[in-house]
Amino acid sequence: MLPLEEILKKLHDAVVGFDEAGAAQAARLLIEGGYDPLEGIMHGLSTGMDTVGALFKQQEYFVPEVLLCAEAMNAGMEVLRPHLQASSTRTLGTIILGTVQGDVHDIGKNIVKMMLEIGGFDVHDLGNNVPHKRFAEELARTDADLVGVSAMMTTTMMGMRSLIGMVKETKPHVGVLIGGAPVTREIAKMFNADGYADSAADVVGEAKRVMAAVKSA
Amino acid sequence: MKPKERFLRRLKGQDVDKVPAGCTTAYGVVDLMKRCGCERPLADVDPACMAGLSMAGHTIAGFDWVKAMGWDITAVSEALGCTLGEPAIDSQYYIASHPFAQSIENLECPRDLLSRGRFPAYREQFRLLKEKVGNDLVIFGMSEGPFTCAANLVGTDRMMRATIKEPTFVEKALDVTAEALIQVIRFAFSNGADYFCMADPTSGGDLLSPKSWERIVSPVIRRIVNAVDGPIVLHICGNIDKIIPSMCETGIVGISLEEKTDLKAAIETARARGVRVFGNVAAASTLFMGTEEDCYREAMAALESGVDFLAPGCGIAPNSPLENVLQLRRARDDFHQDKQAGRPESS
Numbered sequence: 001m002l003p004l005e006e007i008l009k010k011l012h013d014a015v016v017g018f019d020e021a022g023a024a025q026a027a028r029l030l031i032e033g034g035y036d037p038l039e040g041i042m043h044g045l046s047t048g049m050d051t052v053g054a055l056f057k058q059q060e061y062f063v064p065e066v067l068l069c070a071e072a073m074n075a076g077m078e079v080l081r082p083h084l085q086a087s088s089t090r091t092l093g094t095i096i097l098g099t100v101q102g103d104v105h106d107i108g109k110n111i112v113k114m115m116l117e118i119g120g121f122d123v124h125d126l127g128n129n130v131p132h133k134r135f136a137e138e139l140a141r142t143d144a145d146l147v148g149v150s151a152m153m154t155t156t157m158m159g160m161r162s163l164i165g166m167v168k169e170t171k172p173h174v175g176v177l178i179g180g181a182p183v184t185r186e187i188a189k190m191f192n193a194d195g196y197a198d199s200a201a202d203v204v205g206e207a208k209r210v211m212a213a214v215k216s217a
Numbered sequence: 218m219k220p221k222e223r224f225l226r227r228l229k230g231q232d233v234d235k236v237p238a239g240c241t242t243a244y245g246v247v248d249l250m251k252r253c254g255c256e257r258p259l260a261d262v263d264p265a266c267m268a269g270l271s272m273a274g275h276t277i278a279g280f281d282w283v284k285a286m287g288w289d290i291t292a293v294s295e296a297l298g299c300t301l302g303e304p305a306i307d308s309q310y311y312i313a314s315h316p317f318a319q320s321i322e323n324l325e326c327p328r329d330l331l332s333r334g335r336f337p338a339y340r341e342q343f344r345l346l347k348e349k350v351g352n353d354l355v356i357f358g359m360s361e362g363p364f365t366c367a368a369n370l371v372g373t374d375r376m377m378r379a380t381i382k383e384p385t386f387v388e389k390a391l392d393v394t395a396e397a398l399i400q401v402i403r404f405a406f407s408n409g410a411d412y413f414c415m416a417d418p419t420s421g422g423d424l425l426s427p428k429s430w431e432r433i434v435s436p437v438i439r440r441i442v443n444a445v446d447g448p449i450v451l452h453i454c455g456n457i458d459k460i461i462p463s464m465c466e467t468g469i470v471g472i473s474l475e476e477k478t479d480l481k482a483a484i485e486t487a488r489a490r491g492v493r494v495f496g497n498v499a500a501a502s503t504l505f506m507g508t509e510e511d512c513y514r515e516a517m518a519a520l521e522s523g524v525d526f527l528a529p530g531c532g533i534a535p536n537s538p539l540e541n542v543l544q545l546r547r548a549r550d551d552f553h554q555d556k557q558a559g560r561p562e563s564s
Contacts, residue, residue, distance in 0.1 A: 018381075059426075059459075061426075062424060062425055062426040062429070063377050063423075063424045063425070064377040064378060064380045064381050064424075064425070064426075064429065065381065065426075067374065067377055067378050068378060068381055068382065071378075102302075102308055102311075103311075104302070104311055104312065104313065105373075107373050107374055107377070107424075110374070129302075153534075154500060154501040154505050154531075154534035155307065155308055155309060155534055155535055155536075156308075157501065158536065181423065181454070181455065182500075182501035182502075183501075184501075184502055186502065187501075187502065187506060190506070
């Protein structure tokens with residue numbers, strides 16, 4: 001039986017090397033060894049994605065690499081998930097995520113979703129081209145802490161402003177994060193957003209910051 | 218010097234009296250549509266209405282050259298099978314489906330490509346524009362580039378993964394889109410375009426690595442450029458610092474870039490390779506969201522950096538105020554007046 005540290009390293013390396021079969025195999029080794037599956041997720045797969053996030057930020061990895069790393073992580077997760085205790089799946093908070101109405105570009109949003117899930121958030125993904133009404137319905141239905149919206153085009157970006165207005169009116173304690181190619185920190189401020197991430201690699205830190213800020217407000 | 222002569226001389230790197238100022242991307246601006254009476258959705262499909270908005274770019278917005286072939290970058294993808302979302306006056310066509318997401322077995326460049334979608338209307342728009350501008354103004358055609366077109370057909374997510382795991386898939390998809398683009402660009406030149414701008418945002422530095430760009434996109438651009446008989450400008454959004462040398466080795470005559478790219482470095486790299494630079498007033502944060510002063514200042518900064526053609530960094534957002542757009546022309550005129558008067562350029 002391999003020591004835990006060695007298996008965790010295998011999980012990490014399989015994610016970073018976008019090796020789906022390797023991630024699944026390492027996950028099986030972990031289960032067969034009688035180790036805690038949560039350890040494998042937190043200190044193997046997640047740390048692998050942390051490395052991927054850092055490589056993405058350093059422009060060593062780009063979107064294709066990140067997508068393939070996520071596939072490897074999911075392959076490992078699929079093996080580990082059935083073995084998790086229900087009590088071990090605590091989350092940091094709940095975030096409703098979507099691309100603003102009229103905008104179908106969701107590749108960045110999907111990477112953000114993955115980063116948030118790895119970071120410990122429960123993500124309710126509404127997809128792309130999401131009408132304000134859908135966000136309102138999901139807000140009413142859930143006890144979400146945050147709303148995350150992205151836009152890829154200047155033409156659709158303006159929709160974020162009215163969406164933020166709607167969220168603040170109905171649920172003032174819910175924090176809103178925005179991002180996407182045309183969005184800048186200045187625009188986020190102008191739109192009255194609580195948070196902004198320049199890159200998917202920064203989104204978990206920003207979500208945690210906004211969570212703390214709105215909770216203490 | 219007539220605007221056309223100025224433009225063409227500048228494109229060849231010859232001396233001109235003023236830096237040409239205009240737009241090498243889309244300018245479907247609502248203010249402009251309302252002023253000239255040529256509004257979407259007709260301005261997307263009706264040749265006379267399209268030509269009317271094209272001309273308003275010169276007569277109202279003060280651009281030195283005019284655009285043919287619509288106000289978005291979806292026409293080739295549409296002709297190859299993508300369905301589009303409905304446009305509105307302030308919202309351009311967008312890709313609503315990726316018809317080859319499951320399989321590209323049936324993906325091919327159809328014989329009747331140029332009879333499909335908006336191409337018949339573009340043919341008539343070119344004729345009307347030529348009638349109006351004669352030999353005074355440059356007309357350019359524009360479409361999506363080969364990588365963006367392929368990503369539209371198969372889905373960006375699929376295309377991205379395939380760049381690493383499925384090289385034959387990528388090759389096949391790009392083979393079809395390159396063939397389609399060669400037809401489209403030849404069509405544009407034979408109908409009166411003086412140059413053609415390909416916009417390939419999906420291949421940009423925010424998505425693909427410079428190595429992937431060099432390995433996958435560069436050969437396709439080179440193939441297209443070699444197969445057509447006219448000058449090509451390549452527009453890519455985002456930060457493209459690292460791919461500018463590769464872009465400049467494809468045979469294109471110009472690159473169009475936005476504010477996220479280092480303009481001075483780009484000019485230096487491009488000039489050394491005989492390539493001209495268009496840009497780079499920020500379309501979102503300045504032309505759309507900024508004040509007139511912001512627009513003027515940024516345009517002046519681009520001129521002082523030595524940009525060859527003063528232009529927005531990307532397609533002008535529909536709700537951008539016309540007064541903001543007009544600052545390009547104003548800054549250019551002031552820049553040259555100051556120069557003639559011997560005043561410092563930044564005053």
